[in-house]
Amino acid sequence: GAGVSQSPSNKVTEKGKDVELRCDPISGHTALYWYRQSLGQGLEFLIYFQGNSAPDKSGLPSDRFSAERTGGSVSTLTIQRTQQEDSAVYLCASSRPGQGLRGYTFGSGTRLTVV
Amino acid sequence: GENVEQHPSTLSVQEGDSAVIKCTYSDSASNYFPWYKQELGKGPQLIIDIRSNVGEKKDQRIAVTLNKTAKHFSLHITETQPEDSAVYFCAASISNNDMRFGAGTRLTVKP
Numbered sequence: 217g218a219g220v221s222q223s224p225s226n227k228v229t230e231k232g233k234d235v236e237l238r239c240d241p242i243s244g245h246t247a248l249y250w251y252r253q254s255l256g257q258g259l260e261f262l263i264y265f266q267g268n269s270a271p272d273k274s275g276l277p278s279d280r281f282s283a284e285r286t287g288g289s290v291s292t293l294t295i296q297r298t299q300q301e302d303s304a305v306y307l308c309a310s311s312r313p314g315q316g317l318r319g320y321t322f323g324s325g326t327r328l329t330v331v
Numbered sequence: 332g333e334n335v336e337q338h339p340s341t342l343s344v345q346e347g348d349s350a351v352i353k354c355t356y357s358d359s360a361s362n363y364f365p366w367y368k369q370e371l372g373k374g375p376q377l378i379i380d381i382r383s384n385v386g387e388k389k390d391q392r393i394a395v396t397l398n399k400t401a402k403h404f405s406l407h408i409t410e411t412q413p414e415d416s417a418v419y420f421c422a423a424s425i426s427n428n429d430m431r432f433g434a435g436t437r438l439t440v441k442p
Contacts, residue, residue, distance in 0.1 A: 220374070251432075258335070258420060259375070259432035307374055320365075320430075322374030 218242075220323035222308050228329045229298055237293040237326045241310030245321075248291050250283055253305040253325070262306075265291065298330045333358040335423050337433025345441050350411050352436045354421035355403040361423040364397060364404045369418045369435075378419075379406070411440045 221240040229235050241248050250262040261275040265285045276282070280298075285291040295302055306326045311319035334357040344350050356364075362383040367375035381388045381395045381404065388395050392411075397404040404423075408415055418437050424430040 258337070258434040259422075261430065309374070320377060322367075322376070324372065324374045 220308055220310050220321050222306075222323035222326050224326060225324065226327045226329075228331060231300060231330055232297055234294065234296045235298055235328065237295075237306050237328070239291045239293070239308030239310075239323060241289065241291070241308070242312070242321055243289075245310035245312045245319075246288065247311045248285060249309045249311075249320075250291070250293050251307045251309065252277075253307055255304070259307065262293070295328075298328075300330050303328055303330045333361055333423055333425070333429065333431040335421060335431045335433045337421050337436060339436060340434065341437045341439070343439045343441060344411050346411060346413060348411055350408045350415070350438055350440075352406045352419055352421070352438070353403060354405070354423070354433050355401075356423040356431075357402065358423070358425065359399075359402065360425050363424045363430075364395070365422050365424075365430075366393075366395060366406050367420045367422065367432075369420065371417075375420055408438075411438075413440050413442050416440045 223238045246267045248265045251259040252262055253259050263283045264272040280296045283293045307322050309320045309322045337354045342350055365380035366378050368378045369375040379390050379393050379395050381397050386397055392409050394407045416439050418435045420435050421433040422430050
């Protein structure tokens, strides 16, 4: 596609429910990143996928958070047993080989609200 | 790990004036410093970046300066226009999976 696509754009969920957020990177982009943007805060790194390598999960805040990337393309971020502090905008970015950080393209994000 | 601090958190300027946003970083190994602009309802977009072997870079009305000794870098926007109003983020990075962002600056350009 022309850009990084994230769905849904908005999600309201009840505390304790599980949610899945989806990211479709730009075709051909081998690197994919998830960030969390809380109100008034910077972008918090969550997880990084690069090709077929094991993902860097060092930014995941708790074991309720997990992510996978199927076929080296689409990625799903799953939050189990959501808490109110999980409310934030979740941003996905991708970059193509050789571009590294300079080639970062962000999606528009999923605004998650836990009530 | 890297820690990036950004100031101010909000900035209001009159159209035509200049705007300056400053960031400091903690890890002297950081070698890549991008700036992103985030408009309402959109993801951040790269507007300018600088690598550690360069002290200044300019692109039309925007420029970035880097002081590696002091570990700080700044974004300068001249002749501001209302469409420059957005949230601006600085970042510092050593590697692909270690980009750390500042908390953001909400810039408002008043016509």
